[in-house]
Amino acid sequence: MLRGEQGSGAALAMRLVVRAAEVLRAERLIPITRAHVDSCLYHGPATLDFANALVDGGARVRVPATLNVGAVDLLHPELWHGSAEDADRGRQLMDAYRTLGCQPTFTCAPYQLPDARPGFGEQVAWAESNAIVFCNSALGARTERYGDFIDIACAVIGAVPEAGLHTTEARRAVMVLRTGPDVPDALRHADVLYPVLGIVLGRHAGARVAVLDGLPPLSEERLKAIGAAAASSGAVAMFHVVGSTPEAPTLADALGGRDPEETLEIGLAELRAARDSLTSDAGAAPGGPVGAVSLGTPHASLAELREIAGMLDGQQVARGVELMVSTARDTLAAASQDGTAARLQTAGVELLVDTCSYLGPLLRPTDLPVMTDSGKWAYYAPGNIGAKVIFGSRLECVRSAISGRLWRDERAWGGA
């Protein structure tokens, strides 16, 4: 295949898989059942040159492959405030990956699509850091940290190097993070804790597998929030939560029966500091103006869309304030069926699909701070789109969007 008898596209894919096997010190390749491909997001001419080399070389995916977000919302092209040329390049790249046989899911949360979820123990090649960590941690399916180019290469070859998180040994936790006794019970039961805990996890774990102990049973949405944040502040590709994730029914199971290298207690002060680090707008104070609110990073699930609609409860987003929620086109279709999308749109919410609001000029330009409930969005938006960010709970975000003023509720954090 490397010599090109199956076409130059397959040869390029095989070259990358072989390079990966060398870097990972794998002795053989193992078959995969599916792939999730991040390469469809435009990052400059090199990304399009690579896709065109595969297309022109006759490559096709050999396993079902979903696509991650692209640069533009193909269904709502009016939600773009950049140049027509940039939008066109982003669209060309998304089209190229469809030509390679990938499914036009265009979501960073493929695990929320019933047909795209791998089962426990399934060997897959997933890219997109939050999807990788969810796949390994919450589903118990197995993927190494794949990135752009190697994701589509594995999908074209239908195999991956047998290494890293594809093997049982690499999946056991080597460190324990335990929430301290001063963390209020109300905070353990609040969604806002989980992106913050993810930021702390990523800082301590780096690339290591950790197990979180001392938490109530967690929903998939909370596991998603932990993973997305942990893969932003650190290189986390897998974590366990005792009693919530499938490879951690007990602490001993997560540790593979061995002693941890390190055990850390996470207290309230560290959590508050991590929360505060996600607000880049140093002058933000309750009552101050908010220019926009961005929810849905990673892409909102149907349950989260319903929750946001419930929080709006018939009220309108303030004039001049943009409330944008990013989700998958398939989730939007489900939300359109059950009336949730109409409730959101009536309240003035903009629903963005196929992309995410921190990847390019998708929010309306504003000099005012932008609020988010996402640890990942808060982490990357200042560098990516120059936003001044205020991090808060989902309810703080929605109520601030309604009033156009920063609304805070510190009760869960043990404050007034």
Add this chain to the structure above:
Amino acid sequence: MSTGRPIRGKVLHAGAGSGSALRLVEPLSLWGGLDPGTGTLIDAHHPQRGAQLAGRVVLMPAGRGSSSSASVLAEAIRANTAPAALLLGEPDLILAIGAEVAEALYGRRLAVLVVPADWAATIRDGQELRVQEDGTVVATG
């Protein structure tokens, strides 16, 4: 003036390059961390925000695993804003693949090596380093 013995790094992607050292004190995700249009470090959470990476021999403890870092590295190599070489504290598949793609598309070969942490700790910012095809790194000034 030579300031130390040459060391041999583990080659993740072979190439040759030389430039002044820039030691990153924290891991960096190139996606969200490097502007491939300018070669500038843009991660708002990184203590070295604003540093210029283009043409430098960049020592970094680790990538941070963002899937898109491979694309950003390949684009920086294409746009001539990439470091002269990347010396890592641990293996990084994503960066190795970014370099491999840039070689396949453009014939440009960025060295990506893993070097010992105790050696990296002896390197001063601004020190001239030369990286060879076989993974040898020589301090030349």
